[in-house]
Amino acid sequence: xxxxxxxxxxxxxxxxxxxxxxxxxxxxxxxxxxxxxxxxxxxxxxxxxxxxxxxxxxxxxxxxxxxxxxxxxxxxxxxxxxxxxxxxxxxxxxxxxxxxxxxxxxxxxxxxxxxxxxxxxxxxxxxxxxxxxxxxxxxxxxxxxxxxxxxxxxxxxxxxxxxxxxxxxxxxxxxxxxxxxxxxxxxxxxxxxxxxxxxxxxxxxxxxxxxxxxxxxxxxxxxxxxxxxxxxxxxxxxxxxxxxxxxxxxxxxxxxxxxxxxxxxxxxxxxxxxxxxxxxxxxxxxxxxxxxxxxxxxxxxxxxxxxxxxxxxxxxxxxxxxxxxxxxxxxxxxxxxxxxxxxxxxxxxxxxxxxxxxx
Amino acid sequence: xxxxxxxxxxxxxxxxxxxxxxxxxxxxxxxxxxxxxxxxxxxxxxxxxxxxxxxxxxxxxxxxxxxxxxxxxxxxxxxxxxxxxxxxxxxxxxxxxxxxxxxxxxxxxxxxxxxxxxxxxxxxxxxxxxxxxxx
Numbered sequence: 001x002x003x004x005x006x007x008x009x010x011x012x013x014x015x016x017x018x019x020x021x022x023x024x025x026x027x028x029x030x031x032x033x034x035x036x037x038x039x040x041x042x043x044x045x046x047x048x049x050x051x052x053x054x055x056x057x058x059x060x061x062x063x064x065x066x067x068x069x070x071x072x073x074x075x076x077x078x079x080x081x082x083x084x085x086x087x088x089x090x091x092x093x094x095x096x097x098x099x100x101x102x103x104x105x106x107x108x109x110x111x112x113x114x115x116x117x118x119x120x121x122x123x124x125x126x127x128x129x130x131x132x133x134x135x136x137x138x139x140x141x142x143x144x145x146x147x148x149x150x151x152x153x154x155x156x157x158x159x160x161x162x163x164x165x166x167x168x169x170x171x172x173x174x175x176x177x178x179x180x181x182x183x184x185x186x187x188x189x190x191x192x193x194x195x196x197x198x199x200x201x202x203x204x205x206x207x208x209x210x211x212x213x214x215x216x217x218x219x220x221x222x223x224x225x226x227x228x229x230x231x232x233x234x235x236x237x238x239x240x241x242x243x244x245x246x247x248x249x250x251x252x253x254x255x256x257x258x259x260x261x262x263x264x265x266x267x268x269x270x271x272x273x274x275x276x277x278x279x280x281x282x283x284x285x286x287x288x289x290x291x292x293x294x295x296x297x298x299x300x301x302x303x304x305x306x307x308x309x310x311x312x313x314x315x316x317x318x319x320x321x322x323x324x325x326x327x328x329x330x331x332x333x334x335x336x337x338x339x340x341x342x343x344x345x346x347x348x349x350x351x352x353x354x355x356x357x358x359x
Numbered sequence: 360x361x362x363x364x365x366x367x368x369x370x371x372x373x374x375x376x377x378x379x380x381x382x383x384x385x386x387x388x389x390x391x392x393x394x395x396x397x398x399x400x401x402x403x404x405x406x407x408x409x410x411x412x413x414x415x416x417x418x419x420x421x422x423x424x425x426x427x428x429x430x431x432x433x434x435x436x437x438x439x440x441x442x443x444x445x446x447x448x449x450x451x452x453x454x455x456x457x458x459x460x461x462x463x464x465x466x467x468x469x470x471x472x473x474x475x476x477x478x479x480x481x482x483x484x485x486x487x488x489x490x491x492x493x494x
Contacts, residue, residue: 056415059438127368130378137388144392144452150438158443159392182368 002027007340011040015118015344018354022335022347029339034332042358049318054080054288054309055154057318061305062148064320065356067110068298070103072305072320073152078232079294079307080154088282090234092156094275097234099139099149099157100296101264101271106135106147107299108257108264111351112187115254118348119196124186131179138169156281166272173265180265184258197251201334201346204248213330214323215301216260217350220253222246227297238270253349287313298323300351324350324357393454394437397430403449404428404471410441410450426473432457433465 005026011019019040025033045064049057061076062069074096081088113128136146142161143149151158161169187193203213208221218225219242226242228235243259245252288309295304301323308317327350338346380387389395406428408421418434419441421427442450 052415056413056440059415059436059440063436127372133378140388140393141390142392144390144394144439148436150394179368182365185364 004032009343009347013344016347016352018352020347020352020354022343024335024340024343026340029341031335031338031340031343034335036328036332038328038354038358040358041355045359046318046320049315051314053313054315055284057315058152058154059150061318062150062152064359065322065353066147067107067353068103068300068303068356069147070099070149070152071296071298071303073149074100074233075294075296075303075305076307076318077152077154078296079292079305080288080309082292082294083288083290083307083309084154084284084286086155086282086284088156089279090276091160091278092280093234094271095157095161095280096152097238098161098268098271098275099143099151100233101268102135102139103149104264104299105261106132106139108261109135111257111299111348112183112254115345115348116187118344119193121186121193124183127183131176131183134172134176138172141165142169153281155284156279158281160280166275170269170272173268177262177265180261184261187254187258194251196345197254198247198249200250200342201338201349202247202249203330203334207333208248208330211329211333212326213301214326215298215351216253216256217301217327217330219243220245220256220349221248225302227295227302230295232296234271234274235267237274238267240267240270250346250349257351287311288315291317300324300353300356301327320359322353322356322359324353327352328357387456389454391454394439395453395455396432396437396457397435397439397441398451398453399428399430399469399471400449400451401428401469401471403447404469405447405474406471407446407474409444409446413440413444415440423473426471427468428471429466429468431466432460433462 007024007026009022009024010016011021021037023035024031045060048060052060058073058077062073064072109128109132113125113132116124116128139149140146142165143151143159203217203221205222208218208223213221214225222244224242224244228240229242240263243256243263245255289311291306291308293304293306295302303323304321306317306319307315309315331347331350335343335346406421406423406426408423411419411421415438416434416436418431420429439452442452
């Protein structure tokens with residue numbers, strides 16, 4: 001048996017902007033054990049819930065993550081609305097779904113770009129981010145913010161989209177679909193990419209289930225776990241199937257995200273065709289009294305917001321379980337046995353968002 | 360993947376204009392919905408303190424006695440709640456971002472008209488306005 005050495009990875013690493021620290025135990029060049037450490041960007045956002053009114057806390061909930069910001073606020077307000085028993089207008093549900101899927105598009109494009117950059121594929125990185133810019137422009141035109149949208153509120157949404165703008169968005173997405181085909185072709189069919197990714201960092205289906213993997217990490221291992229199928233927002237009126245790949249390697253996780261781009265476009269198209277007219281918000285009085293587990297599907301997987309109120313303006317407890325947090329145990333498993341040089345690529349495939357995981 | 364599949368993308372990138380803007384030589388793209396920064400019309404403010412109570416980051420301080428409205432731009436997250444809740448609509452959202460500033464330079468103080476109906480105060484000006492409305 002050769003001598004074991006420990007190599008620290010992160011929290012500052014060129015390929016990973018997120019402050020995740022991994023102690024890699026190596027035998028020769030092979031990783032035999034991994035000890036993850038988080039806690040570099042803890043901000044104590046959950047405690048703030050005692051200091052702010054529940055209606056204002058939406059903006060803080062949105063700032064838990066800088067990428068999947070909108071879906072955090074959507075999850076939070078869904079929980080509040082469930083506790084208070086509010087039936088929010090149909091149009092607001094559809095608008096939330098549209099913005100949520102736009103967030104997913106921009107997050108996946110960001111990830112595809114970062115992933116290409118992590119592999120050393122600079123031109124694909126630039127192309128992915130150029131396409132992401134169109135998505136961000138549409139978000140800015142409809143909500144006023146590019147990433148932090150700030151449109152969710154308890155009882156509906158704060159902005160409406162005109163039918164002309166919806167048509168324009170749909171035309172833009174249709175035009176983009178062909179460019180996305182070209183982009184995802186590179187990830188799915190290019191020889192050098194598949195040579196680098198196939199068979200690397202395999203997470204078996206049983207392991208994924210036992211360790212609680214969520215999102216594309218779970219779906220890449222053959223588990224059809226997608227909280228969108230539970231029908232929150234307008235998803236109960238939308239026809240869609242979760243994207244599942246069977247292999248469980250880096251290529252499968254990459255393919256799930258690449259194919260989800262087209263699912264998201266399809267969902268947005270269905271929403272725009274079905275969206276009813278009517279108001280987008282309702283008047284909310286009183287304060288939440290009770291508790292609720294609110295679950296939604298983020299680009300990285302399932303997020304859970306636990307909300308507890310006691311009938312006063314300030315909530316008693318707010319707890320967030322983010323997808324990256326649950327994806328760290330699967331990450332430890334799938335890192336075992338890979339070469340040191342492949343570690344950055346494997347870490348990137350779970351799409352770590354540590355700012356989210358630590359709140 | 361066969362050869363020359365990406366040629367279309369390559370040719371398109373080769374013969375099209377750059378996707379990036381030469382910022383700040385060219386102004387950044389802004390839409391009418393863009394949340395840039397909060398502006399106030401001091402003549403319309405009745406110092407009701409709704410914006411101060413609703414501000415999630417406590418960036419706004421309204422002094423009823425002194426009749427001043429103060430915003431700390433380093434705290435402000437440009438969520439536009441104050442603009443939505445202002446009863447007299449004297450707050451507005453500008454589409455342009457603020458230029459870079461230091462923590463000390465972020466605080467802006469305006470002397471406002473106050474609650475009573477009277478002749479409108481002087482035209483809104485940038486920065487500190489020391490002039491008190493006549494009582």
